[in-house]
Amino acid sequence: xxxYKKEGNIVQILSFPNETVEKGDYLLIEDGDIGKGxxxxxxxxxxxNIPGILEELLRSLPDGGELxxxxxxxxxxxxxxxxxxxxxxxxxxxxxxxxxxxxxxxNSSWLPSRSQSSIKKLPIPTxxxxxxxxxxxxxxxGGTKDSMLLTIDASSVDGRLNIVTGKKETGKSHLSKxxxxxxxxxxxxxxxxxxxGEYTSLGMTSDGKRxxxxxxxxxxxxxxxxxxxxxxxxxHVLLSILIHxxxxxxxxxREFRTIWRTLKQKDNLxxxxxxxxxxxxxxxxxxxxxxxxxxxxxxxxxxxxDNVAEAMLLKESLLKAKNQGGAIIINLRxxxxxxxxxxxxxxxxxxxxxxxSWKLKAVFLFAEEAHLYLRETYWDDIVTRMRHLGIxxxxxxxxxxxxRENIYRQAxxxxxxxxxxxxxxxxxxxAARVDAETVKSxxxxxxxRHCLVLGKVVKDFPMxxxxxxxxxxxxxxxxxxxxxxx
Amino acid sequence: xxxxxLAITTTPKYSFPxxxxxxxxxxxxxxxxxxxxxxxxxxxxxxNQQFFQQNSSEExxxxxxxxxxxxxxxxxxxxxxxxxxTSSIKIGETTKxxxxxVRGATxxxxxxxxRYMRFGPFIFHVTEENKKQVxxxxxxxxxxxxxxxxxNGSPSLLQMPTRIASLLERWQxxxxxxxxxxxxxxxxxxxxxxxxxxxTQRIKEILDNARKKQxxxxxxxxxxxxxxxxxxxTDIPVKHKxxxxxxxxxxxxxxxxxxxxxxxxxxxxxxxxxxxxDIDKQVLTEQKIEALExxxxxxxxxxxxxxxxxxxxxxxxxxxxxVIAMQHFITRKYNLKIINRPDMHKLLFGPFGKGETxx
Numbered sequence: 001x002x003x004y005k006k007e008g009n010i011v012q013i014l015s016f017p018n019e020t021v022e023k024g025d026y027l028l029i030e031d032g033d034i035g036k037g038x039x040x041x042x043x044x045x046x047x048x049n050i051p052g053i054l055e056e057l058l059r060s061l062p063d064g065g066e067l068x069x070x071x072x073x074x075x076x077x078x079x080x081x082x083x084x085x086x087x088x089x090x091x092x093x094x095x096x097x098x099x100x101x102x103x104x105x106x107n108s109s110w111l112p113s114r115s116q117s118s119i120k121k122l123p124i125p126t127x128x129x130x131x132x133x134x135x136x137x138x139x140x141x142g143g144t145k146d147s148m149l150l151t152i153d154a155s156s157v158d159g160r161l162n163i164v165t166g167k168k169e170t171g172k173s174h175l176s177k178x179x180x181x182x183x184x185x186x187x188x189x190x191x192x193x194x195x196x197g198e199y200t201s202l203g204m205t206s207d208g209k210r211x212x213x214x215x216x217x218x219x220x221x222x223x224x225x226x227x228x229x230x231x232x233x234x235x236h237v238l239l240s241i242l243i244h245x246x247x248x249x250x251x252x253x254r255e256f257r258t259i260w261r262t263l264k265q266k267d268n269l270x271x272x273x274x275x276x277x278x279x280x281x282x283x284x285x286x287x288x289x290x291x292x293x294x295x296x297x298x299x300x301x302x303x304x305x306d307n308v309a310e311a312m313l314l315k316e317s318l319l320k321a322k323n324q325g326g327a328i329i330i331n332l333r334x335x336x337x338x339x340x341x342x343x344x345x346x347x348x349x350x351x352x353x354x355x356x357s358w359k360l361k362a363v364f365l366f367a368e369e370a371h372l373y374l375r376e377t378y379w380d381d382i383v384t385r386m387r388h389l390g391i392x393x394x395x396x397x398x399x400x401x402x403x404r405e406n407i408y409r410q411a412x413x414x415x416x417x418x419x420x421x422x423x424x425x426x427x428x429x430x431a432a433r434v435d436a437e438t439v440k441s442x443x444x445x446x447x448x449r450h451c452l453v454l455g456k457v458v459k460d461f462p463m464x465x466x467x468x469x470x471x472x473x474x475x476x477x478x479x480x481x482x483x484x485x486x
Numbered sequence: 487x488x489x490x491x492l493a494i495t496t497t498p499k500y501s502f503p504x505x506x507x508x509x510x511x512x513x514x515x516x517x518x519x520x521x522x523x524x525x526x527x528x529x530x531x532x533x534n535q536q537f538f539q540q541n542s543s544e545e546x547x548x549x550x551x552x553x554x555x556x557x558x559x560x561x562x563x564x565x566x567x568x569x570x571x572t573s574s575i576k577i578g579e580t581t582k583x584x585x586x587x588v589r590g591a592t593x594x595x596x597x598x599x600x601r602y603m604r605f606g607p608f609i610f611h612v613t614e615e616n617k618k619q620v621x622x623x624x625x626x627x628x629x630x631x632x633x634x635x636x637x638n639g640s641p642s643l644l645q646m647p648t649r650i651a652s653l654l655e656r657w658q659x660x661x662x663x664x665x666x667x668x669x670x671x672x673x674x675x676x677x678x679x680x681x682x683x684x685x686t687q688r689i690k691e692i693l694d695n696a697r698k699k700q701x702x703x704x705x706x707x708x709x710x711x712x713x714x715x716x717x718x719x720t721d722i723p724v725k726h727k728x729x730x731x732x733x734x735x736x737x738x739x740x741x742x743x744x745x746x747x748x749x750x751x752x753x754x755x756x757x758x759x760x761x762x763x764d765i766d767k768q769v770l771t772e773q774k775i776e777a778l779e780x781x782x783x784x785x786x787x788x789x790x791x792x793x794x795x796x797x798x799x800x801x802x803x804x805x806x807x808x809v810i811a812m813q814h815f816i817t818r819k820y821n822l823k824i825i826n827r828p829d830m831h832k833l834l835f836g837p838f839g840k841g842e843t844x845x
Contacts, residue, residue, distance in 0.1 A: 052806030059800045068797070070602030075516040078607050081811035081818075 001091075001119035003029060009095040009108055010437075011040050013119060014048055017087040021045065022145060023442055024452070024464040026122040027093060031112035036100050038112050039122060040093035041462060043441040048088040056086065094438055096461055104130055106460075124148045124463060131459040139182040141175070141453065142468040150465040152457040154186050157364070160456060161383055161410055162394040163403065165428060166417020171449040173198050175415055175467050176366055176396050180327060183364050184216050187325035189318060191351065192366040193344060193373065197333035199366075201473035208473060216326035218317050222335050222343045223302035229311040230269040230304060235260050237349035242294050245341035252290040255283045259291075270306040271299060301339040303346070314350050315359075322360060332373065340373040348378070348386075355389040362390035370395055371402035383410045400427040413455035418446040438462055511657040514627040515588075515608045518620050522611040523585075523820050555726040556733075556775060558754070560783035566669035567785045568594040568662050571798035572655040574647035577812050580822065583613030586647040587812050590654045591802035592662060593794050594669075595785060600794065602801055605654065609812060612646045621646065624653050628688075641682065649682065656688055663696035663703070670781050671696055672795045673705035677747030677764035678739065686744050693746060693766045702777035703766045705747060706795055710762040712737070712749070719751050720760040728790070729754040729782055731763060731775075748774070752790065754782060759790040 001019055005012040011029070015021050023042055030037040047053075072079060095108040124144040128134060128151070137154035144150050157179065164172045177199065180190050192199050203214035220226035230238075235257065242248040242256060259277045263269050278291045298304055305311055317328050330347060332340050354360045365382075367374065374382075382393050383406065395403055401423065408431040416439065419425050425443055429436035433455045442452050442464065453463045572590040579585070589606030612620055621641060641649040655674075662671050677693070679686035696703050712719045712734065719734055731752040739745055747764030765774045786793035804812075816822050 050807045050810065052808065052810075055803075055805045056807050059805075068600050068602060070604065070801075072604045073512065074604075074606070075512075076519065076607065076609060076815065078609075078808070078812055078815055081815045082808055085807055085811045085814060 001027070003112065003114045003117050003119065004090070006111060011038070011093045011095060013040075013091040013093055015045075015089045015091050017084055017089075021089070021091055021121065023445060024145065024462075026096070026124065026127050026461070027091075027119055028099065028122040029112045029117050029119050031117045033113065033116060034110075036098060036110065036112070038095060038108070038110075039097045039099055039104070039127070039461075040095050041438070042091050043094050043438050044092040046090045046092065048090045050085055050088060053086060056082075092441075094435065099130065102130060124150060127461060128458075131461055133457065133459050133461075137186050139179065140468060141178065141451075142465045144463065144465055150453070150458075150463055152453070154183060154188075156457040157183070157392070157394075157413060158362070159387070159392055160412035161387065161392070161407070162413040162415065162455075163400075163408070163411045163428075163431070164394060164396045164415040164417075165400045165403075165419075165424075166398065166443075166446075166451070167419055167424075168398050169448065170417035170446075171451065171467050172396050172398065172415075172417055173368070174449070174470065175417075175451060176368075176394065177202060177472065178467060178470055179394065180364070180366060181213055181470070181472075184213060184325045184327055188364050189321045189325065189360060189362070190327040190364045190366060191318075191347065192327060192329045193347075193368060193370070194329050194331050194333070195368045195372060197331050198368075199327075199329045200331055202327065202329070204473040205471050206473055211472065213327075216321070216324065217329060218321070218326060219329045219331055220312065220314070220317070221331045221333075222339065226312050226314075226330070226343075227303060227305040227307075227310050228314070228346065229306065229308060230271060230274065232311065232313065233346075234349070234353065235264075237346060237353070240349055241298075241342050241345040245338060245345050246294045246297050248294050249290060252287045252294075255281065255287050256291055256294075271304055272306060275299070297338060298342070301336075301342050303339060303342055314347065315354060318351075318354060318360060318363075337372070344373045348391075351391060352386065352389060355391065360390065362392060365391050365393045366396065367393060368396045369399070369402070370397070371399070379404050379407060383407055400424050403427070405430050411455065413453070413457045416443050416446075416452040416454060418448065418450070419443050433460060434462075511624070511628050511653070512605055514624055515606075515654065518623055519608045519610050522616060522620060523609060523816065554732060555724050555730040557726070558729040558731065558775065558779050558782055560729075561776065561779040562783040563780060564597070565780045565784045566594055566596050566666055567672065567781060567792070567794045568592065568666050568669055569672035569674075569792070569795040569798040570655060570658045570662060571674045571795065571802050572651040572658070573799075573802040573804060574651035575804045575809060576647060577609070577809055577816075578822075580611065580613075582615070583611060583617070583643060584646075585609060585611050585816060585822075586650070587804060587809075588647065588651045588654055589802045589804065590651070590658050591798045592658050593798045593801065594666070595794050600797055602797065604801055605658065606802075607804070607808070607812060608650075608654075609816060610646075610650065612643060614643060617641070617643055617646055621649060624650060628653050628657055645682075652684070656692070659692050660688075660695065663692045663699070663701060666696075666699060666701050668700045670777055670784070671701050671703045672781075672792055672798075673703060674708070674795060674799065675705055676707050676710075676749075676762065677703070677705045677745065677766065678743055679746050680739075680742040680744045686742075686746070689746050693768065697766065697768060702769055702773060703747075704777060704781065705764040706752075706791065707762040707764070708791075712762065719749075720762060722751065724753070728756055731778065734762075752778065754778075754790045754792075755787045757789055761790055 002014040004014045021042055023045055025042045027040050027042065028037045029040060097104045098107045123146060125148045133153060134151050135153035135155055138151045139154050141150045141152055164176055166172050181202065183190055194200065200219045203211060203217035205211045239253060243253055259281060263273055263277055275295055278288060278295055281288055320326065321328065330343060332343065335343060351363055397403060411431050414428065414431055414434060416428060425440050428434065429439050446452060450464055450466050453465055570592050572588065574586060574588045577585050577587050587607040587609045589604060592603045594601055610620060659673060677689065678684060679689040693703055710718060710720060714722060724732060731750045734749040734751065737745060737749055746767055748767050750763045750765065751760050752763040753760040781792060
């Protein structure tokens with residue numbers, strides 16, 4: 001390989017056919033004279049612009065588009081040299097860091113010698129070792145192209161905002177499960193908003209047996225095994241549900257607050273009593289109608305109950321998980337859009353309550369397709385206020401444009417799977433830790449289950465990894481009409 | 487059939503046409519190529535991509551033309567069309583001389599398909615010291631006589647690429663004239679002999695061999711210096727619908743130049759392109775016309791030029807990519823050190839110096 005050109009932070013390297021370099025690979029351009037090296041990443045592989053190549057190709061196809069047949073008597077065996085030159089490649093590489101005495105710095109203000117520098121592939125483990133990505137809490141994400149393991153540290157997702165995105169069926173949920181199980185392994189509390197019921201069998205192996213995580217996975221299905229007593233609720237949580245999920249106007253909310261306080265003073269906070277109190281309220285009949293419609297929405301969700309035996313204490317599950325690590329899977333699969341919002345409002349409200357009172361240290365929240373249940377104001381809340389309280393969110397989506405730009409801008413880690421649509425990639429490119437060129441060039445060529453990891457987990461050295469397989473029962477498979485016929 | 491006669495036995499390294507073809511010349515090419523390159527080993531090497539143009543310096547006076555166009559009608563009777571061309575290029579300089587490459591291509595069209603055989607590239611390191619030895623050795627091998635020498639002495643260093651290419655071309659022409667039956671053999675250039683690289687005896691032999699096998703040799707010149715009434719013969723306006731040809735008569739070449747063909751101007755397709763066409767003098771006029779009509783019926787034409795000959799030219803010409811590959815080969819295999827000798831034009835005249843190749 002030979003250093004050819006540098007423009008901005010792009011380096012062009014001439015590579016020959018016997019040197020196998022692919023997109024995503026790291027190269028070290030070492031200038032021995034000054035004892036420094038430039039670490040670059042291949043973001044595109046092109047054919048080198050060889051003079052005369054067009055003539056070469058044209059003359060091989062003069063016979064009506066068919067290859068002209070013939071024999072070459074080439075005694076000096078020049079032909080291999082011709083193909084060697086013809087197949088020369090130009091590697092477009094992005095400068096990632098400077099290596100100086102085994103230490104890395106983001107400095108790229110110097111230029112290695114074009115004639116004297118040596119260029120070699122930099123193995124991923126060597127780079128990771130230099131970048132010090134691994135710590136005491138290793139998480140093996142999978143294998144790199146050169147069959148090396150890519151290991152990150154769990155602490156690099158701690159306190160961070162993460163995004164897992166990619167086309168359908170590329171392996172987003174699989175990676176999320178991998179991250180989640182490893183976090184649980186290290187004693188973390190994980191809460192999952194499971195839109196399609198994909199995470200419900202995390203505690204089972206692929207053949208249906210219990211795995212090591214079985215006792216740490218708590219699946220809560222709203223209106224089934226997940227119901228709450230009104231008594232368990234704080235007024236502000238219920239008001240959040242009424243205002244944000246059920247769009248209760250301000251005046252009606254004020255009336256509701258009065259009714260609630262009255263019932264609480266009487267220690268009579270039940271669904272039945274709440275309904276009666278609204279009915280007997282002396283407020284404006286429009287307000288009463290508004291309150292009634294919300295009351296019936298709460299009732300119909302079957303998420304609330306007056307039966308103490310039916311009620312489930314989320315707090316207890318979370319505190320149980322606190323001791324040994326565990327995941328609370330909120331299965332939203334069979335929940336309607338409004339009910340979903342009610343449940344999410346309740347769970348987030350409860351989490352904030354427990355975190356504010358320091359009953360919980362921190363929670364890792366995994367939110368699948370969050371735009372379907374997260375209210376507008378929560379987006380900003382999650383990246384600012386809730387993060388400081390200890391809710392560290394991972395958004396998982398196949399529609400990257402549904403995540404707001406400010407979320408991307410503040411994302412610490414992005415796990416990017418294949419996208420072919422340029423608009424999707426444009427959305428992801430807005431992330432502050434990503435350069436658009438790398439994303440667009442590498443993500444479009446990622447095979448299924450391969451992920452481009454960007455951000456703090458890899459110390460800003462974008463890496464392509466084939467996410468390792470997990471021995472867990474697969475859920476959330478698409479229902480197929482012709483499945484049995486094949 | 488040519489394909490059958492050019493039976494190939496593949497050896498691990500070389501595949502020579504066998505057995506009716508005299509392969510001593512290409513063998514000699516290889517020997518001298520390798521020998522000359524070995525003597526260039528470890529020398530500094532100045533890259534150069536200057537192409538050589540073969541300039542004919544025919545001194546022929548034109549006095550008459552019939553200006554009577556002979557109309558042509560394509561004959562579709564299946565006839566093999568074969569063509570030969572060679573190319574040479576200087577690929578760099580050394581302290582003692584230069585490194586050149588030569589390649590030849592033979593094309594034949596049979597049953598609507600083109601086939602080719604390429605010879606080379608042969609790479610030579612030619613110096614003032616070895617040029618005579620190299621050229622004479624090749625010439626002796628080609629002429630198949632240990633005594634027959636070039637009476638004009640060895641060519642100058644600058645003439646070496648074209649002269650070596652000419653030797654290869656003559657050998658290819660000889661092989662075709664001996665192997666093709668009832669066909670049309672197309673040469674690039676004229677049938678003028680007596681100049682340094684066109685020995686009369688050899689051209690005569692080629693034409694004799696071709697005739698014995700009922701072939702007709704047609705030589706197309708891309709450029710001509712022959713003029714009539716001040717016009718280039720290919721520019722003479724003729725009011726006739728192509729395809730046609732008209733004969734140029736009264737040509738008086740200065741000795742030792744001899745015309746072994748009758749000279750015509752052929753305009754074979756619509757458009758502004760006409761070519762000087764030399765057809766073997768010993769062939770009857772009717773046969774000449776018939777040959778050209780067969781060519782019209784058996785080959786494709788673009789801008790009045792036969793496709794077979796065009797392909798021969800295309801396949802032997804060196805592309806820039808190949809030049810780089812050959813430079814790569816000699817620097818790797820013979821460890822020639824590449825040097826960048828300054829271009830004196832650019833050095834002296836700055837932006838006004840356009841480089842030596844354009845001077």
